[in-house]
Amino acid sequence: MLEIRCPYCGNRSQNEFAYGGDATIKRPELNTEVTDQEWDNFVYYRKNPRGNHLELWHHISGCRQWFKVHRNTATHEILKTLEMKENL
Numbered sequence: 001m002l003e004i005r006c007p008y009c010g011n012r013s014q015n016e017f018a019y020g021g022d023a024t025i026k027r028p029e030l031n032t033e034v035t036d037q038e039w040d041n042f043v044y045y046r047k048n049p050r051g052n053h054l055e056l057w058h059h060i061s062g063c064r065q066w067f068k069v070h071r072n073t074a075t076h077e078i079l080k081t082l083e084m085k086e087n088l
């Protein structure tokens with residue numbers, strides 16, 4: 001079981017959180033033309049990298065805030081947690 005440091009609450013057990021996906025995906029700008037392939041890439045396709053990855057997590061059983069986790073997907077080591085407004 002992972003222990004995740006919520007930037008707002010501190011260290012908590014993984015079972016208080018929900019995984020929210022890749023934090024590097026950018027939604028296409030509103031009111032711009034996007035191809036079907038660009039929309040498919042945004043909605044469905046993910047890279048599933050091995051190694052360091054920036055993820056979204058939701059503290060669903062705590063403060064209910066979304067935040068970012070920089071985590072190694074091979075070792076599960078959490079390198080850093082960030083508020084949504086912060087960048088690596």
Ligand SMILES: [Zn+2]
Binds near residue numbers: 006007008010059063
């Ligand atoms: Zn929290």
